[in-house]
Amino acid sequence: MDESDLDHPPRGAFCPLTDAAFPKGCRTCGAVYASADEFMRRTRPPAGGRSIKAVSDAGVRFLELYRNCGCGSTLMDFFAERRDASDAGDARRQRWVALLRCLQQQGLPPERCRAELRRLLLDQAPPDPSRPG
Numbered sequence: 402m403d404e405s406d407l408d409h410p411p412r413g414a415f416c417p418l419t420d421a422a423f424p425k426g427c428r429t430c431g432a433v434y435a436s437a438d439e440f441m442r443r444t445r446p447p448a449g450g451r452s453i454k455a456v457s458d459a460g461v462r463f464l465e466l467y468r469n470c471g472c473g474s475t476l477m478d479f480f481a482e483r484r485d486a487s488d489a490g491d492a493r494r495q496r497w498v499a500l501l502r503c504l505q506q507q508g509l510p511p512e513r514c515r516a517e518l519r520r521l522l523l524d525q526a527p528p529d530p531s532r533p534g
């Protein structure tokens with residue numbers, strides 16, 4: 402994908418990885434983006450910064466997409482790189498969404514949920530405070 406396309410993305414070009422991703426709010430100015438399309442329309446790529454990063458976690462391929470809010474804050478969310486129409490791809494997305502919802506039902510904020518989920522999928526142990534050094 403050409404990054405310059407991100408300046409004027411076609412409608413529906415980006416599919417949020419999870420239903421829980423939207424509505425998305427900016428903590429700085431309070432702007433709310435109801436959908437992925439609205440998010441892409443009303444934000445701009447970060448000036449001089451990398452706006453998109455392809456990541457693969459535990460077989461789930463996705464994009465970390467960075468966009469600047471009208472207030473100048475940089476917002477990030479995960480988007481599906483492309484629809485994997487296979488049963489396996491669908492199963493991975495369903496598992497991701499189920500885990501994300503499970504975490505959110507624990508009362509964790511969405512950003513924290515996604516961070517925890519990534520850590521889980523990457524099989525990274527949380528920092529163990531009892532372990533010396």
Ligand SMILES: [Zn+2]
Pocket residue numbers: 427428429430431432470471472473474
């Ligand atoms: Zn903002």
